[in-house]
Amino acid sequence: MKKLALLGSTGSIGTQALDVVRCIQKEGEHAVKVEALAAHSNIRLLEEQIREFKPQAVAVFDLEAASKLRAAVRDLNVKVYSGMEGLCALTELESVDIVLNSVVGMVGLKPTLTALEAKKQMALANKETLVAGGSLVMKTAKENGIEILPVDSEHSAIFQCLQGMYKKCDLNKIILTASGGPFFGKKAGELQHIRPADALKHPNWDMGAKVTIDSSTLMNKGLEFIEAKWLFDMEPDDIDVVVHRESIVHSLIEYKDHSVIAQLGVPDMRIPIQYALTYPRRFPSPVKQLNLADWQKLTFYAPDEETFTCFGACKRAIRRGGTLPAAVNGANEAAVALFLKEKIGWQDIGELVCHVADTFETAPVTSVEDVLEADRKARAYVLERCGESAR
Ligand SMILES: NC(=O)C1=CN([C@@H]2O[C@H](COP(=O)(O)OP(=O)(O)OC[C@H]3O[C@@H](n4cnc5c(N)ncnc54)[C@H](OP(=O)(O)O)[C@@H]3O)[C@@H](O)[C@H]2O)C=CC1
Ligand SMILES: CC(=O)[C@@H](O)[C@H](O)COP(=O)(O)O
Ligand SMILES: [Mn+2]
Secondary structure, three states: OEEEEEEOOOOHHHHHHHHHHHHHHHHHHHOEEEEEEEEOOOHHHHHHHHHHHOOOEEEEOOHHHHHHHHHHOOOOOOEEEEHHHHHHHHHOOOOOOEEEEOOOOHHHHHHHHHHHHOOOEEEEOOHHHHHHHHHHHHHHHHHOOOOEEEOOHHHHHHHHHHHHOOOHHHEEEEEEEEOOOOOOOOOHHHOOOOOHHHHOOOOOOOOOHHHHHHHHHOHHHHHHHHHHHHHHOOOHHHEEEEEOOOOOEEEEEEEOOOOEEEEEOOOOOHHHHHHHHHOOOOOOOOOOOOOHHHHOOOOOEOOOOOOOHHHHHHHHHHHHOOOHHHHHHHHHHHHHHHHHOOOOOHHHHHHHHHHHHHHOOOOOOOOHHHHHHHHHHHHHHHHHHOOOOOO
8 A cells, every 4th residue: 555645735636636545445455545744824624634534744834834733633643744844854754655746836846856865756746846946856866766757637648648658769759738728819919907817717627726827828838848848858849739728638749650649538637646646557536437429529729829928938948948947937936926916917927937038047957056046036036026025
């Protein structure tokens, strides 16, 4: 039985991962036991999860919330850690075999590195980790003999398609699908007065706020482009993106002979989450079966890079390389937070991200500090440009 540390257990991926854990309970030796849970500050839900799954340890990032939780669960045999050290400590627990990192944002980078150094299996949903620190993460994984199991739906799809590959040199390219988000087909002139509630309406997926806003700007596809480069060791020229409005084809690979293999399914994250947790095995799932006749037609378009400028910014950033993707990611995280508080407009996100991609200097990534510094500078720039004082 695999023993799981679930970081971000109160979020969209985290709660769906716990659904998966419930469903595979009946698989005997293939079931998953929850050893550790972590969240930022939602201790109400975390306490419910502790009482149901009985982990041996939990971590709460926010120090005050952690103290409150300690008091609330003093009748239970559970250790409550706090802060970044707490998150990292969970990934190093002797009894943990696999870490599912589903926190949101590049704050997930250190726990990912700690888990890899502790030689834990790594199921990775937290894409910002790879965008900001991809070279460090992949180097650490390699040094410790760990294969990263992707949870992001497109990357899980590619990982699944690649299971039949004989040799890496047989692969021509990978093709990521993008839903196009809620503003597909619109031009800049029609996107001037977007409010958070409009951008939070994803056409196909029910997800956390940050990734949903990223989908609306196509930043999500830019982040996923960089994520794919690192996970599958691809050159940017060998990664394509196609808009596929229905989110049924989750991504594709093309071989040298131009044969194309795709992974399909209804849009439900429990499929990629379960595959990462039970890999390489597969087990029954409560997710609805795909009936292609229900769909009749599936549509595909080229992405509109002129209107959705974040996508190109990410591609330029990964081509320049070094610390620049971390800066672009940091600028986006800061900008999305301001947009959600209605302090800036939706189009400002693209403008800020492009400014960082096109004017910030880049430097080689030699340590986590280089990544954190690039992230800090980009956030400071966004806050200063938007008249907010850095916290
Ligand atoms: N949702 C989805 O369907 C998909 C998500 N992803 C990626 O997965 C990641 C998670 O997304 P999603 O689940 O939507 O996000 P949510 O906002 O729904 O959840 C985020 C989770 O992270 C926790 N968290 C945030 N900051 C910290 C911190 N500093 N320390 C510990 N925990 C923290 C939150 O805790 P709290 O509740 O206490 O704030 C919450 O549990 C993102 O990187 C996203 O891009 C990828 C593909 C699909
Ligand atoms: C479910 C998932 O993996 C999300 O990252 C999804 O990809 C968002 O959809 P789009 O970015 O394609 O709109
Ligand atoms: Mn995705």
